[in-house]
Amino acid sequence: MKAAIISAEWSPRPDYAVTPEENRTHMARVGSSCWKHPSAAVATLPDPTPGPDDVILKVAAAGLCGSDLHFFETDGDGYMQYPGMARFPSVPGHEVSGEVVATGAGVKYLKPGDLVCLDDMVCCHKCEACRRGFPNQCENLDDVGFTMNGGCAELLKVPESNCWKINHLVARFGSKAKTLEAGAVIEPFTVGYNALFECAARIKPGAYATVFGAGSIGLAVIQLLRATGATKVLCFERNPGRRALATKVGAHAVHDANADPAATAAIVMAATEGAGADVQVECAGAFNSSLPAMEACAANGSQVVVIGRDPARVPVFLESYQVKKANIVGAMGNTGHGTYPNVLRMMAAGLLDPTLFITDRFPLDDFNGALKTAQSRQGGKVLLKIGG
Ligand SMILES: [Zn+2]
Ligand SMILES: [Zn+2]
Numbered sequence: 088m089k090a091a092i093i094s095a096e097w098s099p100r101p102d103y104a105v106t107p108e109e110n111r112t113h114m115a116r117v118g119s120s121c122w123k124h125p126s127a128a129v130a131t132l133p134d135p136t137p138g139p140d141d142v143i144l145k146v147a148a149a150g151l152c153g154s155d156l157h158f159f160e161t162d163g164d165g166y167m168q169y170p171g172m173a174r175f176p177s178v179p180g181h182e183v184s185g186e187v188v189a190t191g192a193g194v195k196y197l198k199p200g201d202l203v204c205l206d207d208m209v210c211c212h213k214c215e216a217c218r219r220g221f222p223n224q225c226e227n228l229d230d231v232g233f234t235m236n237g238g239c240a241e242l243l244k245v246p247e248s249n250c251w252k253i254n255h256l257v258a259r260f261g262s263k264a265k266t267l268e269a270g271a272v273i274e275p276f277t278v279g280y281n282a283l284f285e286c287a288a289r290i291k292p293g294a295y296a297t298v299f300g301a302g303s304i305g306l307a308v309i310q311l312l313r314a315t316g317a318t319k320v321l322c323f324e325r326n327p328g329r330r331a332l333a334t335k336v337g338a339h340a341v342h343d344a345n346a347d348p349a350a351t352a353a354i355v356m357a358a359t360e361g362a363g364a365d366v367q368v369e370c371a372g373a374f375n376s377s378l379p380a381m382e383a384c385a386a387n388g389s390q391v392v393v394i395g396r397d398p399a400r401v402p403v404f405l406e407s408y409q410v411k412k413a414n415i416v417g418a419m420g421n422t423g424h425g426t427y428p429n430v431l432r433m434m435a436a437g438l439l440d441p442t443l444f445i446t447d448r449f450p451l452d453d454f455n456g457a458l459k460t461a462q463s464r465q466g467g468k469v470l471l472k473i474g475g
Contacts, residue, residue: 090132090240091454091471093158095122095167095175114234118170125159125167125175129454132178135236135244137191142247144185144203146473147267149238151461152275152303153372155179159458173233181207181231183238184253184270185474194247202263203250204270204431205238206277207231208422223281223420239454239471251427259435265442269434272303272441272468274421276430278394279308282368282418283315285426287390290366292316297355297364297381299323299344300371301333303468304394306444308368313337314438317366321358323351323377328465332444346376352383362386369393374401382407389413441468448472 097113099105103120115121137143157169158179183205187197197203210217211227231237231245253270260266283290296317298305301324312320313336322338323345324330333341340358345351355364363386369377372395381391382404389411408415421427433439444467449457451473461469 088132088134088241089129089451090178090236091127091180091451092130092132092176093125093127093179095125095170097121097175098123100166113174114172115170118173119162119166119168122167122170122175123161123165125161127159127454127458129452132240135242137189137244139191139193140246140248141191141244142187142194142197142250143189144183144238144243144245144250145188146183146185146238146240146243148184148271148473149180149471150182150271150274150303151457151469151471152182154181155232156458156462159462171233178236178240179232180237180239180243180471181205181233182271182274183207183231183243184267185238185243187250188242190247197247197250197252202253202257202266202270204253204273205231205245206249206251206422206427207274208420209235209246209249210422222423239451241451241474251431253431255435256431259437260442268445268470269441271470272445273427273430273434275303275307276311276434276439276441277421277426278304279311280426280430281421281424282392282394282416283308283311283366285424286418287366287392287416288414289388290315290390293318294365295319295359295362295386296366296368297321297323297384298333298338298368298370299373299377299381300369300395301326301329301341302370302464303444305368305370306332306336306467307439307441308370308394309333309336309338310439312366314433319359321355321364326465329467332446332467336443344371344373344376348376348379348383351376351380355380355384359386363389365389367391369395371395372397374399378403385411385413387411387413390416392416392418394418444468445470
């Protein structure tokens with residue numbers, strides 16, 4: 088099969104105490120101290136064969152997202168800044184749709200011909216975190232497209248239990264082709280749903296909301312908030328193309344992200360007649376400008392939900408959270424808790440539409456072109472159209 092392959096050089100920094108285990112497995116505790124000079128190319132790999140509980144998908148589409156782009160961000164010495172636990176060479180792609188073409192002997196619920204989307208988080212279901220109901224915190228997590236080969240390939244081997252059927256969405260989207268495009272953009276909605284309705288609390292219809300950042304997750308969050316009755320959704324985003332998409336998916340007002348938190352907060356206070364925002368979602372990974380703004384325009388009971396990633400520490404004045412009974416909520420992941428099936432129900436009911444922000448499509452052969460477009464961070468979702 089053809090696949091996009093990310094390569095990098097295993098070259099632990101001289102001052103990094105590499106363990107024999109790391110040298111053997113190349114799974115590094117601190118990958119940014121071990122992997123250098125990432126590059127991508129399209130090449131041929133052996134076709135995967137399913138284990139007993141696996142299915143093989145003929146990949147239809149794979150979305151590129153911020154975490155894929157992080158693979159190519161390097162420091163002055165050429166070291167990858169965010170390789171996570173990935174091992175190279177590896178196939179990226181965790182936002183995937185496809186058609187089942189083969190099933191292992193133990194597969195129960197899927198059959199060839201089923202259309203599915205992928206839940207990329209392969210939890211062990213054995214560790215303390217999993218068994219306590221924290222699958223997103225699994226201690227032995229495998230992540231398709233990071234620690235396992237992903238979907239930027241013609242074929243993908245994944246556990247049956249990481250697939251969700253989307254056959255029924257053909258009635259909603261009108262064609263198999265459009266359904267499979269939408270199917271590759273379900274993951275950002277599950278990230279948003281997990282943050283808003285599993286991690287946060289007290290999000291009520293009628294809420295005033297702010298969304299910082301209008302990448303795919305921000306755009307999904309805007310739709311989720313609208314679908315669940317937010318009456319004002321204000322979005323702050325630097326890029327004009329993304330601001331247009333935020334309007335398209337239903338934000339009531341969209342503003343250029345302002346580096347001055349006080350100016351941003353003033354916009355929110357004016358738009359809410361002084362009430363402030365009940366729900367505030369960080370999807371920008373720009374904590375030093377967004378968190379102080381959110382703090383300054385928090386309504387009583389405000390939920391400040393942090394999805395974006397940013398290595399910066401941010402000064403937070405906790406007393407303002409105390410006096411407002413406000414919460415800062417950390418959110419990561421998208422699996423478990425009925426998140427996927429509920430997002431799929433909302434999609435089937437017409438409440439969510441990922442096709443509104445698919446802006447660019449590339450063939451697998453032009454993986455590097457797709458990457459370049461995604462790296463410009465101008466538009467919405469960049470899709471690789473592979474087999475459908
Ligand atoms: Zn993603
Ligand atoms: Zn686990």
